[in-house]
Amino acid sequence: MQLEKFVDELPRPRVLKPKGSVDRLEYYEVPMKVIKQSLHRDLPPTELWGYDGSYPGPTIEARKDNSILVKWTNELPVNRHLLPVDTTIHGAEPPNPHVRTVVHLHGAKVSHDSDGYPSAWFTNGFKEVGPDFERKTYLYPNNQQATCLWYHDHAIGITRLNVYAGLAGFYMIRDNEELSLNLPKGDYEIPIVIQDRSFNEDGSLYYPAEPTPPVPDVYPSIVPEFFGDTILANGKVWPYCDVEPRLYRIRLLNGSNSRFYTLKFNPVNGKAPHVMQIGTDQGLLERPVHLMELILAPAERADLLIDFTGLDGLEFVLANSAPTPFPMGENPDPNTTANVMEFRVGNIVKSYKNNTMPDRLVEVERLDPDCACKIRNLTLDESTDQYGRLLLLLTGQNWNDPITETPVINSIEIWRFVNTTVDTHPIHLHLVKFQILERRPYDLAYYNATGEIKYTGPARYPDSNERGWKDTVRANPGEITSIIARFEGYLGVYPWHCHILEHEDHDMMRPYRVVKKVCDKNKY
Ligand code: C2O
Numbered sequence: 001m002q003l004e005k006f007v008d009e010l011p012r013p014r015v016l017k018p019k020g021s022v023d024r025l026e027y028y029e030v031p032m033k034v035i036k037q038s039l040h041r042d043l044p045p046t047e048l049w050g051y052d053g054s055y056p057g058p059t060i061e062a063r064k065d066n067s068i069l070v071k072w073t074n075e076l077p078v079n080r081h082l083l084p085v086d087t088t089i090h091g092a093e094p095p096n097p098h099v100r101t102v103v104h105l106h107g108a109k110v111s112h113d114s115d116g117y118p119s120a121w122f123t124n125g126f127k128e129v130g131p132d133f134e135r136k137t138y139l140y141p142n143n144q145q146a147t148c149l150w151y152h153d154h155a156i157g158i159t160r161l162n163v164y165a166g167l168a169g170f171y172m173i174r175d176n177e178e179l180s181l182n183l184p185k186g187d188y189e190i191p192i193v194i195q196d197r198s199f200n201e202d203g204s205l206y207y208p209a210e211p212t213p214p215v216p217d218v219y220p221s222i223v224p225e226f227f228g229d230t231i232l233a234n235g236k237v238w239p240y241c242d243v244e245p246r247l248y249r250i251r252l253l254n255g256s257n258s259r260f261y262t263l264k265f266n267p268v269n270g271k272a273p274h275v276m277q278i279g280t281d282q283g284l285l286e287r288p289v290h291l292m293e294l295i296l297a298p299a300e301r302a303d304l305l306i307d308f309t310g311l312d313g314l315e316f317v318l319a320n321s322a323p324t325p326f327p328m329g330e331n332p333d334p335n336t337t338a339n340v341m342e343f344r345v346g347n348i349v350k351s352y353k354n355n356t357m358p359d360r361l362v363e364v365e366r367l368d369p370d371c372a373c374k375i376r377n378l379t380l381d382e383s384t385d386q387y388g389r390l391l392l393l394l395t396g397q398n399w400n401d402p403i404t405e406t407p408v409i410n411s412i413e414i415w416r417f418v419n420t421t422v423d424t425h426p427i428h429l430h431l432v433k434f435q436i437l438e439r440r441p442y443d444l445a446y447y448n449a450t451g452e453i454k455y456t457g458p459a460r461y462p463d464s465n466e467r468g469w470k471d472t473v474r475a476n477p478g479e480i481t482s483i484i485a486r487f488e489g490y491l492g493v494y495p496w497h498c499h500i501l502e503h504e505d506h507d508m509m510r511p512y513r514v515v516k517k518v519c520d521k522n523k524y
């Protein structure tokens with residue numbers, strides 16, 4: 001079955017309303033529920049898991065420094081998952097129930113016990129809570145600059161399945177600095193989450209129960225990565241969006257499990273909308289950056305200004321050219337996955353408010369590599385598990401191995417991701433924002449033999465649209481990607497991981513601990 005493109009309108013996620021206030025803080029409640037939703041005109045309604053009854057979940061709008069409370073509750077079936085659960089991988093083993101959830105606010109600076117630690121999962125009615133955690137309402141202080149965050153499930157061993165089932169939504173932080181720029185807002189600001197999915201004939205979600213070829217002895221079994229054959233934006237397959245011939249602010253999020261996107265408008269009569277990027281994962285850039293195309297790895301966000309002025313009556317397909325796996329795999333299918341959505345430009349502008357492109361945005365403080373008190377070389381490795389399946393690791397260690405990364409609070413560190421695999425991995429650190437210092441080619445064989453780095457070419461600076469604060473970085477094969485971060489905010493244990501969800505679940509995730517002071521680093 002081939003679904004027709006551009007027949008459904010792009011939905012706009014609604015904004016979540018608080019339930020009231022607790023201790024003078026806005027208080028929200030978000031239940032996770034089984035829902036049925038139409039994802040395409042010609043598909044029967046699809047059973048999904050949604051936050052507060054919708055997929056994607058409702059958008060939470062927050063103001064910088066205004067704390068909010070969110071009680072996330074699980075009203076899902078007690079032990080029947082929507083998708084095939086592999087019980088051989090970390091944290092999914094019996095007697096752990098199949099249906100477990102915990103919510104992480106991606107990109108938020110929050111205390112460890114509100115971060116959604118993978119093992120802090122809970123089940124329907126909080127009947128069970130993962131080891132060492134007390135079930136609580138999460139506190140989000142919003143003590144960080146305006147940007148687009150997203151909340152999604154993070155339960156150990158089944159994150160890929162829970163997110164695929166629909167558990168993801170936007171979380172916007174606003175501040176005065178951003179508001180003073182008079183950027184397009186209201187109808188002219190559109191958050192768009194891009195995700196790939198596959199469907200069965202009856203409209204239900206398809207997710208493979210085993211890889212090809214199958215693994216002897218394990219069924220269901222995790223797959224090394226997953227690529228759907230349709231692309232959804234805000235929960236509709238290949239939608240269209242009517243726009244006016246003026247400036248729009250588009251907040252893009254790649255919410256896919258494994259798929260990268262390289263996005264570009266197909267020109268019509270030699271014309272295409274002008275696209276500028278104004279912000280990265282963690283906030284605004286210093287000035288707008290003109291884009292020819294945009295690469296977006298899983299979990300990365302791009303804050304864009306798109307100008308449809310003078311393009312009255314034209315229809316533009318937002319196209320994707322990213323190979324799967326990225327960057328050396330197969331090209332997307334021109335009839336399906338090479339298309340994301342369509343923008344249809346009308347003839348009337350209802351309001352010309354906030355219709356100008358600013359030249360300057362915000363000051364971005366540069367972290368100085370000379371101030372780093374520690375440089376860590378962290379490998380991204382390929383290995384095999386006990387069933388002979390591909391196993392991806394960070395620093396050659398499993399999630400359950402003792403903590404080895406223990407940055408001191410308020411100190412600056414440089415983390416160098418030494419990619420020894422053939423794929424790009426989007427590496428994400430919880431708690432902190434960081435800057436990309438450089439990417440540099442190195443001699444892999446020499447590194448494998450000696451453990452020492454020999455560079456084989458000059459360092460490349462980050463792309464001009466990456467020169468702001470990030471929380472997820474593409475670590476490419478053949479390169480060492482260096483980032484710099486100040487480990488501020490909170491003490492405690494946080495994950496860092498690859499954001500390809502199939503990798504994160506098996507086993508490309510490690511805990512790190514922010515500590516008070518250095519005594520004996522091996523102790524932590
Ligand atoms: Cu968006 Cu640890 O994740």
Ligand code: CU
Binds near residue numbers: 105106
């Ligand atoms: Cu995160």
Ligand code: CU
Binds near residue numbers: 424425426504
């Ligand atoms: Cu990965």
